[in-house]
Amino acid sequence: MAENRTEFESLGGNNLDGIGGNAKKITYTAEDGTKKSIQIDCGMKFSDKTLTGVDNYIAPLECDDLLITHCHADHIAGIIHHIQMNPDKPLNIYADKFTHQFMFAEMTKQGLPLDNMPKFHDCEDGKKFNVNGFEIEAIPVTHSAPGAVAFVVESPDGTRMMDMGDFKTTKATLGKGWEDDRIASAFKKGVDVCFCDSTSTTSAEVTPSYDMVTEGFRKILDDHPNTQMMVGTIARSAEQLFADVIAIAEEAKDTGKKPRTMILDGASLIQVNQALNKAGLSMTQECKKRTGIEVPILDAKSPAARSVPPGERVYVVTGTQGEEMAAMARTARGENRNIRPSTKVPNLCVNQQAVIPSGDNQAVVDEMMAALKNQGWEVMIPKRGAAFVRGETYYVSGHGRAGDMQKVADIAAANQPADRKCTFIGIHGDEKQTQATEEIFRNAGQKVEHITNAQKVVVSKGNVEVAKTVGTACRYAVIDKNDDFMNPDFQYIQQAYNPVAQKWVDVKEVEYKKLLVAKNDRQGGKGGKGGKGGKKGGRRHSLDMAAIAARKQATR
Amino acid sequence: MSLRWKDYVEIADELNELYPDKALTDMPDEELISLVRALPDFEDESEPDETVLGAIWNRWVYVGYPED
Ligand SMILES: [Zn+2]
Numbered sequence: 001m002a003e004n005r006t007e008f009e010s011l012g013g014n015n016l017d018g019i020g021g022n023a024k025k026i027t028y029t030a031e032d033g034t035k036k037s038i039q040i041d042c043g044m045k046f047s048d049k050t051l052t053g054v055d056n057y058i059a060p061l062e063c064d065d066l067l068i069t070h071c072h073a074d075h076i077a078g079i080i081h082h083i084q085m086n087p088d089k090p091l092n093i094y095a096d097k098f099t100h101q102f103m104f105a106e107m108t109k110q111g112l113p114l115d116n117m118p119k120f121h122d123c124e125d126g127k128k129f130n131v132n133g134f135e136i137e138a139i140p141v142t143h144s145a146p147g148a149v150a151f152v153v154e155s156p157d158g159t160r161m162m163d164m165g166d167f168k169t170t171k172a173t174l175g176k177g178w179e180d181d182r183i184a185s186a187f188k189k190g191v192d193v194c195f196c197d198s199t200s201t202t203s204a205e206v207t208p209s210y211d212m213v214t215e216g217f218r219k220i221l222d223d224h225p226n227t228q229m230m231v232g233t234i235a236r237s238a239e240q241l242f243a244d245v246i247a248i249a250e251e252a253k254d255t256g257k258k259p260r261t262m263i264l265d266g267a268s269l270i271q272v273n274q275a276l277n278k279a280g281l282s283m284t285q286e287c288k289k290r291t292g293i294e295v296p297i298l299d300a301k302s303p304a305a306r307s308v309p310p311g312e313r314v315y316v317v318t319g320t321q322g323e324e325m326a327a328m329a330r331t332a333r334g335e336n337r338n339i340r341p342s343t344k345v346p347n348l349c350v351n352q353q354a355v356i357p358s359g360d361n362q363a364v365v366d367e368m369m370a371a372l373k374n375q376g377w378e379v380m381i382p383k384r385g386a387a388f389v390r391g392e393t394y395y396v397s398g399h400g401r402a403g404d405m406q407k408v409a410d411i412a413a414a415n416q417p418a419d420r421k422c423t424f425i426g427i428h429g430d431e432k433q434t435q436a437t438e439e440i441f442r443n444a445g446q447k448v449e450h451i452t453n454a455q456k457v458v459v460s461k462g463n464v465e466v467a468k469t470v471g472t473a474c475r476y477a478v479i480d481k482n483d484d485f486m487n488p489d490f491q492y493i494q495q496a497y498n499p500v501a502q503k504w505v506d507v508k509e510v511e512y513k514k515l516l517v518a519k520n521d522r523q524g525g526k527g528g529k530g531g532k533g534g535k536k537g538g539r540r541h542s543l544d545m546a547a548i549a550a551r552k553q554a555t556r
Numbered sequence: 557m558s559l560r561w562k563d564y565v566e567i568a569d570e571l572n573e574l575y576p577d578k579a580l581t582d583m584p585d586e587e588l589i590s591l592v593r594a595l596p597d598f599e600d601e602s603e604p605d606e607t608v609l610g611a612i613w614n615r616w617v618y619v620g621y622p623e624d
Contacts, residue, residue, distance in 0.1 A: 302579035
């Protein structure tokens, strides 16, 4: 009989080529060889289709029980495709209530039949739960998405592993978030291996809290009284949006004036707002609790929104990266019925998200901001990597930096039992980022290991070892043959990583059952409306693609 | 073909065709239920649960607002 053991495997996210496609598997093997597994996250990784011909890559889904750390696409967006590839496989999802509401919204938005919906289980804070023989504790952490958690997974042999999820160590604005004590008590009970988000570890200091966004946004409000505003945001990163709500409330409190009105324009914002309400995190209510001020949050379609004086309007829109069909790009093209520049008061557009350095983003966003400027909007956009300045910074990331990792190391050092020291391993990053994380823990006197995708961490009788041989990493290429995200025609290709050639190779095309219903499927069938919504050209192409392509050609 | 509660995609499309300018934020469940029951081809006597109402609402938001 072999010894029992607990293994961790990064199924995706410890990539050589950048962040994304996060997925992790924990397996317990008993003495008799029987195995039990659970998975944490099943995300996607963006791909530049012009270079690869692939829309995105998704991590494998290898277990029936899936814990989800938070609602970002790099942690959840693989799931719906796996349901299409394996419609009869049972799937249980364990997540925070907001994450669950958000995922349900995403799945129903794409028309997944209710019979194929996974079974959602809410993790209640402070309540441990049992999944397939593992005892799980979800500990709130702070990230840009509300409801983010770290998971402590205790295997039947007593091994305890902690996946920190995506986190930073300052307080959350909306809902629960990071508390030193909670992480300390996890270490106090003993953690054998801790896996740490490495996204921003190569940057110094601690990532500031969203209070800094509130201060920066407040300064923008002070500098722009009686101005029609349009704020670009990422819907599911609602911590940042809520920081703006607080700024609006504080302005009203200090000036004694009526608060400005937030007007949401865009499906994902309306859905996130609803998911927050259903999860008991209404932004209006939470703001009132904190400031005593009730900031009205309206829907751009509502008649009430039209009667708000232009100088009191703060439109909130999506499309910070120039996505073609999102409200910001449509406003820039003059196609948005809900938002037009005011002729009576000044107009200000704050794109509250730095350009994500991927594909054509920079050119597309530049073009969009220039078009808005031409329409008479003053435009603001934060610079990626800019220093944090109190009263000026109005965008901060949800990922911790080197200082946040140091804090985790300090908490571990102060709390871990002397006879059960934790081993730290960087995840959620490329080689440089994960190694930067491990360097910090090593310098803090902690034990450290390093893994790539498909390399196992084995814990047996308290000994932590990294397998010398690396398995074959797997992923699925998702290709939309229609090249039309409103009406996709998917193709899924399973790929395996060849470490010798250092590249991914196709294994096979995966058959699937078309369960999702595109936005235009039914309307197209009826005639009249078909073809109106789904413009060709994919997801993030906003203004003049021909001009951008020509410019790219010229600069090559 | 008559619609039942679980046909949430078709229900949302019909609602959107009939009420394209309806603001969906804060719509009470009772209002959503009565709009669905009033659809010409809806035939389902059963009571909808929270899940199916959420599904109709989400899909309606998706088809009703021109954004991904
Ligand atoms: Zn992430």
